[in-house]
Amino acid sequence: MSKKLTVAVVGATGAVGREMLKTLHEREFPATEVRAFASARSAGIKVPFGERELTVEELKEDVFEGIDLAIFSAGGAASQKFSPHAAHAGCVVVDNSAAWRMDERCPLVVPEVNAGALNGHNGIIANPNCSTIQMVVALKPLHDAAKIKRVVVSTYQAVSGTGQKGIEELERQVRDLFNGRDPENNTYPYRIAFNCLPHIDVFLENDYTKEEMKMVHETVKIFNDPSVKVTATCVRVPVFYCHAESVNIETEKKMSARDARVMLSQAPGVRVFDNPRELMYPMPGYCVGDDFTFVGRIREDETIENGLNMWIVADNVRKGAALNAVQIAEELVQRELVRVTDKDIFMS
Amino acid sequence: MSKKLTVAVVGATGAVGREMLKTLHEREFPATEVRAFASARSAGIKVPFGERELTVEELKEDVFEGIDLAIFSAGGAASQKFSPHAAHAGCVVVDNSAAWRMDERCPLVVPEVNAGALNGHNGIIANPNCSTIQMVVALKPLHDAAKIKRVVVSTYQAVSGTGQKGIEELERQVRDLFNGRDPENNTYPYRIAFNCLPHIDVFLENDYTKEEMKMVHETVKIFNDPSVKVTATCVRVPVFYCHAESVNIETEKKMSARDARVMLSQAPGVRVFDNPRELMYPMPGYCVGDDFTFVGRIREDETIENGLNMWIVADNVRKGAALNAVQIAEELVQRELVRVTDKDIFMS
Structure with a gap:
């Protein structure tokens, strides 16, 4: 694992966020670094990641610099607010909320069904409803x-x-x-x-x-x-x-x-x-x-x-949410699609 | 209430049988006498009927003489065995089991839907599945x-x-x-x-x-x-x-x-x-x-x-079983259909 790949789980203290961390670890996701984010209220909390623990960091608009891939499970409002900032910083978002699912700019992906829809993505990929x-x-x-x-x-x-x-x-x-x-x-x-x-x-x-x-x-x-x-x-x-x-x-x-x-x-x-x-x-x-x-x-x-x-x-918590999101992230890595081409498309 | 009308509940100790007794009492069913039957195992047990209690009698082939109407909730096997004897004794049967439902000789009745199917019945009327x-x-x-x-x-x-x-x-x-x-x-x-x-x-x-x-x-x-x-x-x-x-x-x-x-x-x-x-x-x-x-x-x-x-x-225990059976019994009384014309039709 030579290439740097920093992955963030946003909403890491929730039921799905925790399952995402568990799934990333179980499937040996090729990340060089994993970070956990949540709202200010939960910042400082420790969440398990394999044998280790991650300290939850506060989610802010400017935290995405240097993060390659962020898996969001923080609800629609938070995603609507923070995902564009992530994409703007060059961080690809896989979002579990309903915020972007029907947005024409965002592919809606179940890897077994339509992984091809990831090609040419704009920085935000939506995870469908469970x-x-x-x-x-x-x-x-x-x-x-x-x-x-x-x-x-x-x-x-x-x-x-x-x-x-x-x-x-x-x-x-x-x-x-x-x-x-x-x-x-x-x-x-x-x-x-x-x-x-x-x-x-x-x-x-x-x-x-x-x-x-x-x-x-x-x-x-x-x-x-x-x-x-x-x-x-x-x-x-x-x-x-x-x-x-x-x-x-x-x-x-x-x-x-x-x-x-x-x-x-x-x-x-x-x-x-x-x-x-x-x-x-x-x-x-x-x-x-x-x-x-x-x-x-x-x-x-x-x-x-x-x-x-x-x-x-x-x-519903695995394939219906965490697992499908991690599978999307895996496809992105495999297809070398962990990059944002138009960093401003969601910023208007 | 001048006319004699003896009603039996067969399978009186089960969940539906008890609900049938409760329903007969609540709806002031015009019976001059109510009797309760169950298998030998349960004979002697007391079951509530309004303020009173009924002593459960043992179900046998020859108990139906003098009973005008029997509401069965004793399972398919018991119904198959005992209902013909009831009809043979001139006792009209309303049966809650699946035993007679698809039998062409037996109407299958939900009073709100097809009460008319009771006309010309042969002594056994089936209560549909809940x-x-x-x-x-x-x-x-x-x-x-x-x-x-x-x-x-x-x-x-x-x-x-x-x-x-x-x-x-x-x-x-x-x-x-x-x-x-x-x-x-x-x-x-x-x-x-x-x-x-x-x-x-x-x-x-x-x-x-x-x-x-x-x-x-x-x-x-x-x-x-x-x-x-x-x-x-x-x-x-x-x-x-x-x-x-x-x-x-x-x-x-x-x-x-x-x-x-x-x-x-x-x-x-x-x-x-x-x-x-x-x-x-x-x-x-x-x-x-x-x-x-x-x-x-x-x-x-x-x-x-x-x-x-x-x-x-x-x-499912009321309209799906006990209530619907009692409603059928009420229709039979109202339409003056509490009689068996061909007492041998189920005895062959």
């Missing part, structure tokens, strides 16, 4: 083979999608209920313990939630194919880690469940876990900490000519 | 108005659908996990606490579960319309009571979300709970003990010409 990532990883090989026309998806999303405070809310509410105390709702508008909330992110004008519309728009952008139509219902369930998705697709060409299984078993990042006779199917409680997107319950849908049902599960 | 009941209650008015061609449904089903042992399993597993003990799986093949199981009832030849195919076939029978095509993915979630369903429909005629809301708000047994701006949507944790089928998150699906998404929640 529920989109696992869906497109599973659907890409089927789209390539049979062309997907329509997707009807219902999600079963874990509280870790809301970060550490979602995890703590579910845990506290369960404890309270089992101890005869009235559980408080601080993070979610209603109780999440032993309940399902058909409401993730804010409601939009069309009565869909922002989370649901992310799945619609991000899928089109990642597939670079406006002919793929997605309709989504996003639901929070009382599960700590891993999102599950019940996905119904209609394809242009006929594809049997068996063909889909074969195709998916050869696809990058996918594990087919589908043998009903042996009670084999993926479940959120059993995929925690895993890097793969698991697909099971693959069945032909007899209500249309070319239809399939399936059940997709992945760790 | 997840089917709430779906058809919500879809019937839309089907009448715009003709439903296709339904894609994903369920979020509570553990009480498995009876008392499902409730106890979730409770025990949560306690064990929160106390650092390894949770055991006795009722479900995998942990249900903080997990989702895409597996309800047994797997069939076509890789769908029996629960999923119940939704397909029962909907057609209740609507008496083989042109309604249903495809289902049934999932158990860590919730104690109330099933939720994410339902996507395609209709022949155009129907706006607003039209659907108006239509549903006038439909029997339905409550529209749908105002995203006020964070109003139905949730399993907040519908427990309620008799209505709640519908919210009604949105136009822009991926097809005439499509709607919605979110349907109902108490």
